[in-house]
Amino acid sequence: MGVSQNQIRAARTADLPAVAALYHRVWRETHAAAMPPAEREARDLAYFEAKLSVLPTNILLLEDGDxxxxxxxxxxxxxxxxxxxATWRGQGLARPLLMAAEREMARxxxxxxxxxxxxxxIxxxxFYERNGWRLDRTFAYPVRGGPGDDTRNYWAMIKPL
Ligand SMILES: CC(C)(COP(=O)(O)OP(=O)(O)OC[C@H]1O[C@@H](n2cnc3c(N)ncnc32)[C@H](O)[C@@H]1OP(=O)(O)O)[C@@H](O)C(=O)NCCC(=O)NCCS
Structure with missing residues (x-):
């Protein structure tokens, strides 16, 4: 599995189901436990498919072979x-994808x-701090939940491009 098999490219419409599946799977693995049950349940595969379908075409993929x-x-x-x-974390692959996204945003x-x-x-x-981002502020964002449990805090991080 050499670096030469990795490529970064813009997503096409045909890629969106695979992107939504990864997004759903990784969100469940890394974010769901921190959310109220109602937010977890709302974020099924259809939720992520719908979310991606309204995004503009600014999606870059990193592929390892196919x-x-x-x-x-x-x-x-x-x-x-x-x-x-998870298979591709901790291998130095996120950095080049972040760099590519930043370059395109600047462009x-x-x-x-x-x-x-x-x-x-954390x-x-x-990872973001090692790549030149810094914390700007922390803010509460609304999530689906019961009374007194309907926000989660987010770190807003910024980077001049
Ligand atoms: C956040 C995320 C994109 C970061 O990607 P990552 O691959 O985990 O990045 P990391 O910086 O943790 O991994 C790099 C580590 O890989 C290791 N590594 C192995 N081979 C490497 C290589 N060739 N080059 C660089 N690092 C390498 C290093 O030990 C490095 O750790 P270090 O910087 O402490 O030395 C990834 O963890 C992820 O997708 N998380 C789940 C979803 C998520 O939370 N997204 C962010 C929402 S805000």
Missing amino acids: KLAGFAAWSGPILGQLFFD QGVVQAELHCLEGN RARD
Whole structure:
């Protein structure tokens, strides 16, 4: 599994089912436990398919041969997603995909990128900080839940491009 088998390319419409499946699987693995039950239940595969279908075409894939290892997606200045399948984490693959997304955002005119990372996702925060991002603020974001349990804190991180 050499680096030469890895390639970064823009997603096409035909890729979206595989991207949604990875997004759903990794979200359940890494984010679901931190959410109220109602939010967890709402985020089924159809939810992620619908979410991706309304995103503009700003999705980059990193493939290992013909397998989808991870994807990055953004909308304007907001890097909305950077998700890697567990098999391909910890191998230095996320960095080149993040770099490619940042380059493309800059090319589109973004001067300062922002992302929102669930508070407590230390692995992601460390990764972003090693790549030049810094914490700007923490904010509460509404999620589906009962009274007194209907927000989760997110770290807003920024990077000048
Ligand atoms: C966040 C995420 C994209 C980061 O990707 P990652 O591959 O896990 O990145 P990491 O920085 O943890 O892995 C790099 C590690 O791989 C190891 N590594 C192995 N081979 C490597 C190589 N050739 N080059 C660089 N690092 C390598 C290093 O030990 C490095 O750790 P270090 O920087 O402490 O030395 C990934 O963990 C992920 O998809 N998480 C789940 C979804 C998620 O939370 N997304 C973020 C939402 S805000």
